[in-house]
Amino acid sequence: MEPLLEIRNLSVRFPVWGGVLRHKVGEVRAVDDITLTVHRGETLGLVGESGCGKTTTAKAICNLLSEMSPGVIQTGQILFYTKKGPVDILAQNRRDMRPLRAQIQMIFQDPYSSLNPRMTIGSTIERPLILHTRLSVKDRRRRVSELLDRVGLPPEYSNRYPHEFSGGQRQRIGIARALAVEPELIVADEPVSALDVSVQSQVINLLQDLQNEFGLTYVFVAHDLSVVHHISDRIAVMYLGNLVELGQSSQVYHDPLHPYSQALLSAVPQPIPGGNRHRRVKLQGEIPSPLDKPTGCSFHPRCPIAQPDCSVNVPPLEKKETGQLVACPYSSLVAKSAVGDSNKTPS
Amino acid sequence: MSSAPEKQDTTARQDSPRKPLLSVRDLEVQFRTDHGPATAVGGVNFELYSGEMLGLVGESGSGKTVTALSVMRLIPDPPGKITGGKVLFEDIDLLQLTYSQMRRIRGKKIAMIFQEPMTALNPVFSIGMQVMETVRTHEKVTRKEAFERAVDMLTAVGIPDARKRMGDYPHQFSGGMRQRVMIALALVCHPQILVADEPTTALDVTTQAQIMDLMIELNQKREAAAILLITHDLAVVAETCQRVIVMYGGRVQESGTTEHIFNSPRHPYTQGLLRSLPGPHQKPKSRLNAIAGNVPSILDMPTGCRFCTRCPDVMDRCHREEPPLHALANGQLVRCHLLEEEAT
Numbered sequence: 001m002e003p004l005l006e007i008r009n010l011s012v013r014f015p016v017w018g019g020v021l022r023h024k025v026g027e028v029r030a031v032d033d034i035t036l037t038v039h040r041g042e043t044l045g046l047v048g049e050s051g052c053g054k055t056t057t058a059k060a061i062c063n064l065l066s067e068m069s070p071g072v073i074q075t076g077q078i079l080f081y082t083k084k085g086p087v088d089i090l091a092q093n094r095r096d097m098r099p100l101r102a103q104i105q106m107i108f109q110d111p112y113s114s115l116n117p118r119m120t121i122g123s124t125i126e127r128p129l130i131l132h133t134r135l136s137v138k139d140r141r142r143r144v145s146e147l148l149d150r151v152g153l154p155p156e157y158s159n160r161y162p163h164e165f166s167g168g169q170r171q172r173i174g175i176a177r178a179l180a181v182e183p184e185l186i187v188a189d190e191p192v193s194a195l196d197v198s199v200q201s202q203v204i205n206l207l208q209d210l211q212n213e214f215g216l217t218y219v220f221v222a223h224d225l226s227v228v229h230h231i232s233d234r235i236a237v238m239y240l241g242n243l244v245e246l247g248q249s250s251q252v253y254h255d256p257l258h259p260y261s262q263a264l265l266s267a268v269p270q271p272i273p274g275g276n277r278h279r280r281v282k283l284q285g286e287i288p289s290p291l292d293k294p295t296g297c298s299f300h301p302r303c304p305i306a307q308p309d310c311s312v313n314v315p316p317l318e319k320k321e322t323g324q325l326v327a328c329p330y331s332s333l334v335a336k337s338a339v340g341d342s343n344k345t346p347s
Numbered sequence: 348m349s350s351a352p353e354k355q356d357t358t359a360r361q362d363s364p365r366k367p368l369l370s371v372r373d374l375e376v377q378f379r380t381d382h383g384p385a386t387a388v389g390g391v392n393f394e395l396y397s398g399e400m401l402g403l404v405g406e407s408g409s410g411k412t413v414t415a416l417s418v419m420r421l422i423p424d425p426p427g428k429i430t431g432g433k434v435l436f437e438d439i440d441l442l443q444l445t446y447s448q449m450r451r452i453r454g455k456k457i458a459m460i461f462q463e464p465m466t467a468l469n470p471v472f473s474i475g476m477q478v479m480e481t482v483r484t485h486e487k488v489t490r491k492e493a494f495e496r497a498v499d500m501l502t503a504v505g506i507p508d509a510r511k512r513m514g515d516y517p518h519q520f521s522g523g524m525r526q527r528v529m530i531a532l533a534l535v536c537h538p539q540i541l542v543a544d545e546p547t548t549a550l551d552v553t554t555q556a557q558i559m560d561l562m563i564e565l566n567q568k569r570e571a572a573a574i575l576l577i578t579h580d581l582a583v584v585a586e587t588c589q590r591v592i593v594m595y596g597g598r599v600q601e602s603g604t605t606e607h608i609f610n611s612p613r614h615p616y617t618q619g620l621l622r623s624l625p626g627p628h629q630k631p632k633s634r635l636n637a638i639a640g641n642v643p644s645i646l647d648m649p650t651g652c653r654f655c656t657r658c659p660d661v662m663d664r665c666h667r668e669e670p671p672l673h674a675l676a677n678g679q680l681v682r683c684h685l686l687e688e689e690a691t
Contacts, residue, residue, distance in 0.1 A: 197624070270627070
């Protein structure tokens with residue numbers, strides 16, 4: 001499979017300022033040495049709980065971090081395979097980044113704050129066309145109509161303002177804006193988590209249809225594992241800035257190997273009476289602060305199978321027999337029955 | 348707004364002679380808006396029995412939170428107003444009580460926890476102070492007794508080292524811990540009813556699982572005799588509640604036991620919702636069976652059945668007349684014309 005994006009040893013550290021003189025008092029390691037490849041045409045789901053670094057990774061891919069948080073330190077490489085060969089996104093300055101931005105678009109979580117309330121939705125969708133293409137006014141208008149139609153909104157709506165739309169419709173507008181410049185990669189950060197249940201599935205269907213139609217590649221960031229499993233080809237599980245497991249979607253969802261993935265997946269409620277509460281792997285304590293990460297494997301203080309050397313050595317990602325990459329040398333110690341087929345329950 | 352008067356009790360527990368702890372009858376709440384009065388909920392009937400967890404599910408605008416706030420008499424007035432119905436608790440209609448009479452019940456006999464634990468806790472008082480204040484408002488106890496009660500309750504909800512943490516402030520706790528403090532605050536006076544409005548929506552899945560387990564445990568230990576759980580998350584309800592009420596457009600659309608609602612939903616809305624959920628029962632990457640259209644705004648509710656604009660089985664009649672809640676033989680109640688003949 002042809003790679004489209006290759007993240008190599010990416011680390012992102014945010015400085016923490018404190019004291020009277022606002023000097024640097026510490027660092028948050030939001031993303032800690034992650035390496036993964038996104039293949040052309042696939043959907044990679046990035047999951048984890050709050051503070052695990054999934055959104056930071058998404059923003060790093062779009063090279064938005066240096067704009068948003070001055071002082072951020074990003075190391076490693078993010079290679080994006082353009083027609084002319086790979087370019088390192090992190091090494092681009094603002095001007096060189098511009099043509100790349102047309103190829104990497106983002107869809108945001110909150111459809112209320114991600115649209116400018118003072119711009120009609122037509123001009124919102126037209127904006128990337130003005131910035132990235134040389135289309136005439138007439139062609140741009142036509143393209144906006146096409147896009148609105150494609151995401152399931154009547155083209156006449158282009159003169160309306162965001163407040164006239166519901167959450168699901170706004171998310172469709174956000175998708176139309178991302179599609180306007182015909183990107184190759186769409187980074188979607190929790191695109192359906194703010195939507196009502198009955199509308200969520202419409203947007204998931206739309207994203208899947210667009211992928212089939214335009215051959216899009218998605219990096220899909222979400223905390224809802226059922227949604228991620230549904231839409232993704234592969235799933236990457238993150239915990240405290242580390243990648244702990246990466247594998248085929250159904251493998252990770254039904255048969256996770258890392259003790260954290262197992263606990264996370266067993267906590268997902270299922271819409272069947274009684275659910276899978278009795279099969280739940282209970283975790284002790286809470287996610288530690290990324291300011292004060294545990295040594296060694298960052299999961300060891302909460303891990304049910306922690307060994308003495310887990311607090312010392314950082315476990316590398318290893319390929320297991322099932323093909324998954326798992327950052328735990330002891331994953332075979334976990335009683336498989338703990339999770340096993342808890343998620344395989346038929347409806 | 349036309350709503351046919353319904354005398355049925357939406358829980359239909361004819362088999363059980365038990366007296367309900369709380370019963371809501373024909374509740375109607377209106378909000379004043381620039382475009383005239385809007386009926387947020389109408390004709391809501393349900394009963395809550397001792398020892399159970401009852402799930403109230405619905406999407407935004409379905410009226411689930413308005414129903415909960417009405418039970419607590421916390422509807423902001425103006426613009427909101429409870430325009431009809433009764434909320435019976437211990438043979439008293441809570442809607443007829445004066446403000447100060449209601450204050451004696453709220454927090455003492457019926458308590459509520461909210462979605463956002465950060466905004467619901469006061470940031471300038473230590474959590475110990477806040478829990479003690481609740482005890483001392485409702486019961487004649489000394490400071491020392493109140494302190495001990497607070498420590499016991501915080502320990503019971505799983506705050507480690509509760510005694511040491513009494514002086515800590517809300518910002519020193521994580522989201523999950525704050526929600527535990529909220530639960531302690533709600534339960535410290537041993538209320539008979541706990542109303543939980545989206546208690547885990549702001550939390551991560553593993554924390555959500557911990558909090559839901561805690562609520563079930565407290566319910567079983569009778570710390571909270573009955574819990575009314577309000578949520579949009581069908582899966583959470585399936586895992587925790589014994590009975591479910593599905594709301595849409597300010598109306599109860601279907602109610603029944605969790606088994607009935609999830610295994611044999613009868614209302615097209617409930618059926619559509621359950622079919623649209625991604626999960627292990629769906630083929631990955633397949634198209635989901637989405638419900639078309641958007642949730643209507645309460646200012647612009649369709650006449651007739653509230654779901655008629657999105658219903659796959661819609662008939663002419665649905666646009667004209669709103670169906671009553673039909674009671675089925677198994678106790679399930681369904682507001683749909685299609686079930687007219689099956690109704691008992």
